[in-house]
Amino acid sequence: MDLLNAVIVLLNYTVIPALTYGSQLALGAIFVTLIYGILRFANFATGDMMSFGTMFAVLLTYYFQSLGISFGILPTALLTIPFAIFMMILYMLTIDKFVFSYYRVKKSPPVQLAMVSVGVMFVTQAIIRIIIGPSDRRFLDGEKFILKATEFKEMTGLNEGLTIKSTQAITIIVTIILVSIMFWFLNKTKTGTSMRAYSDNEDLALLSGIDPKKVVLITWVIAGILATIGGILYGLDKSYRPFVYFNNMLPIFAAAIVGGIGNPYGAFLGGYVIAFAEIFLTYAYKRFFIYLLPESLEPNSMIQLLSTDYKFAISFSILVIVLLFRPSGIFEGKKI
Amino acid sequence: MSFFQGNKMTAGYGDGPDIISSCSINVSRGEIVAILGPNGAGKSTAMKAMLGLLKLKSGSVSIDGDDISSLSPQDRVKKGISFVPQTRNVFAELTVRENLEIGAFLREDDINKVIEEIYELFPILKEKRSQIVGQLSGGQRQQVALGRALMIRPSVLMLDEPTAGVSPIVMDELFEHIIKVKETNVAIIMVEQNAKQALSISDRGYVLVTGENKFEGSGKELLKDPEVRRSFLGA
Ligand SMILES: Nc1ncnc2c1ncn2[C@@H]1O[C@H](COP(=O)(O)OP(=O)(O)OP(=O)(O)O)[C@@H](O)[C@H]1O
Numbered sequence: 001m002d003l004l005n006a007v008i009v010l011l012n013y014t015v016i017p018a019l020t021y022g023s024q025l026a027l028g029a030i031f032v033t034l035i036y037g038i039l040r041f042a043n044f045a046t047g048d049m050m051s052f053g054t055m056f057a058v059l060l061t062y063y064f065q066s067l068g069i070s071f072g073i074l075p076t077a078l079l080t081i082p083f084a085i086f087m088m089i090l091y092m093l094t095i096d097k098f099v100f101s102y103y104r105v106k107k108s109p110p111v112q113l114a115m116v117s118v119g120v121m122f123v124t125q126a127i128i129r130i131i132i133g134p135s136d137r138r139f140l141d142g143e144k145f146i147l148k149a150t151e152f153k154e155m156t157g158l159n160e161g162l163t164i165k166s167t168q169a170i171t172i173i174v175t176i177i178l179v180s181i182m183f184w185f186l187n188k189t190k191t192g193t194s195m196r197a198y199s200d201n202e203d204l205a206l207l208s209g210i211d212p213k214k215v216v217l218i219t220w221v222i223a224g225i226l227a228t229i230g231g232i233l234y235g236l237d238k239s240y241r242p243f244v245y246f247n248n249m250l251p252i253f254a255a256a257i258v259g260g261i262g263n264p265y266g267a268f269l270g271g272y273v274i275a276f277a278e279i280f281l282t283y284a285y286k287r288f289f290i291y292l293l294p295e296s297l298e299p300n301s302m303i304q305l306l307s308t309d310y311k312f313a314i315s316f317s318i319l320v321i322v323l324l325f326r327p328s329g330i331f332e333g334k335k336i
Numbered sequence: 337m338s339f340f341q342g343n344k345m346t347a348g349y350g351d352g353p354d355i356i357s358s359c360s361i362n363v364s365r366g367e368i369v370a371i372l373g374p375n376g377a378g379k380s381t382a383m384k385a386m387l388g389l390l391k392l393k394s395g396s397v398s399i400d401g402d403d404i405s406s407l408s409p410q411d412r413v414k415k416g417i418s419f420v421p422q423t424r425n426v427f428a429e430l431t432v433r434e435n436l437e438i439g440a441f442l443r444e445d446d447i448n449k450v451i452e453e454i455y456e457l458f459p460i461l462k463e464k465r466s467q468i469v470g471q472l473s474g475g476q477r478q479q480v481a482l483g484r485a486l487m488i489r490p491s492v493l494m495l496d497e498p499t500a501g502v503s504p505i506v507m508d509e510l511f512e513h514i515i516k517v518k519e520t521n522v523a524i525i526m527v528e529q530n531a532k533q534a535l536s537i538s539d540r541g542y543v544l545v546t547g548e549n550k551f552e553g554s555g556k557e558l559l560k561d562p563e564v565r566r567s568f569l570g571a
Pocket residue numbers: 349352355373374375376377378379380381382422
């Protein structure tokens with residue numbers, strides 16, 4: 001019984017939240033890695049682009065609610081996804097046309113494009129500030145829980161409850177579907193193969209008749225889908241704070257680099273590596289050990305390796321360690 | 337008039353100096369033509385100019401009588417001109433089969449038949465079809481590069497050092513493959529460092545020095561020419 005209770009504690013406070021957070025990071029990390037692999041620069045506007053897409057989902061959710069449109073037990077925000085993605089892609093393509101393409105045509109070095117993306121980041125932040133402002137907004141409606149702690153306790157007779165929030169289930173399911181479709185597209189379709197070929201050897205791809213404009217376009221479309229859905233899932237799960245996405249770039253870049261920058265599978269797994277590391281290292285294990293240890297040994301401290309204030313330090317440390325010892329990432333596998 | 341012609345081509349990189357000047361190369365269908373010359377002579381540059389990868393300052397390129405000097409490389413590929421560059425001539429991160437598929441990117445029809453033909457020509461590629469090309473040996477990679485270039489069923493094939501970095505046995509094998517391709521009525525231009533072997537399978541050869549035609553003639557003539565022998569064949 002105590003063992004079961006201990007397992008439930010871990011599931012409830014670490015595994016499920018880490019799977020959720022990991023999925024959100026994974027989507028961002030794949031976005032970073034795709035842009036890096038195909039357009040060949042580190043996009044520092046990643047976080048704010050995710051915020052930009054989410055902003056439309058928030059605004060449209062309020063609008064739909066005012067019209068009385070809802071999605072039953074599911075969040076209304078899910079209905080807004082196609083519109084938000086559309087706006088996001090439109091924004092990305094506009095930025096690409098007026099900013100990035102100039103440097104791409106000039107064949108500027110990647111560092112220059114990365115610096116340009118910092119500029120895009122500031123512009124994006126300013127636009128978000130003008131449209132929606134900096135304050136915290138909740139836009140989650142519908143059923144909040146799939147499984148409540150009290151229900152679980154009644155069902156099982158355990159002391160500890162297992163809670164599954166609907167946002168957690170939605171995040172994990174949507175991520176699995178989205179990532180599967182994306183990998184299928186990249187690996188099994190002609191267009192997907194041509195994108196990998198372009199990323200691998202641009203000159204030969206051009207000689208084979210691959211149209212670089214089309215590759216760039218599709219890259220931004222996929223990036224827009226990933227950024228918007230990743231951002232919305234994160235916002236639903238926590239709340240929409242426009243500038244928190246900027247902070248999330250550290251774990252997102254860490255995930256992309258842990259996975260081997262340019263490698264989408266690695267980025268996907270990297271998201272979970274970072275999320276689990278962050279949550280396992282900052283979780284206070286006192287309750288867990290109370291169930292496992294005899295009363296005499298019962299811990300009186302929190303048994304927390306690091307305070308949650310240090311969670312970004314964890315991403316940062318992993319990032320540095322990987323760059324020092326395995327700069328190509330910890331996963332084998334092909335690049336995009 | 338030959339099938340594929342570069343006439344008095346003069347070109348350089350960007351605003352830099354002319355690398356080739358008044359250089360002429362031509363090839364007919366079912367013919368192998370070798371381009372020889374010391375390192376830095378401009379052999380690769382001449383090929384790139386014929387494909388349109390650099391702009392001609394003067395001269396022209398034509399295929400089957402049509403002037404194609406103003407076409408982009410992609411449009412020349414559509415005209416049936418295939419090119420295997422000297423370096424990075426495969427997609428190292430893709431599988432063998434995917435390399436062939438990309439080679440046929442411009443084809444709208446069913447490419448399975450062409451892929452089967454390539455597998456027949458290069459049986460090793462069939463065996464390794466699902467392997468990542470980066471994991472293949474040098475000789476196998478050159479076969480992938482050739483196979484990729486053949487996917488459009490080209491009428492002109494330009495090969496820049498197709499036997500670079502392979503053992504003598506594999507080199508002979510590759511040359512045999514190239515002869516088989518020639519027998520399908522393709523016009524082949526190849527740059528080669530292994531001058532003797534290249535001339536022995538070529539119908540004609542050109543020797544370029546500092547971007548200009550220095551000698552030209554049939555394979556046999558060049559092999560016999562004492563001056564060519566002394567300066568390029570090391571004998
Ligand atoms: N991309 C480039 N930009 C500027 N100069 C170049 C470029 N490629 C080649 N060159 C110059 O052009 C000249 C001829 O080069 P090219 O590659 O055509 O020689 P090559 O005959 O193919 O030599 P090799 O036998 O070594 O392959 C060299 O002096 C080289 O430095």
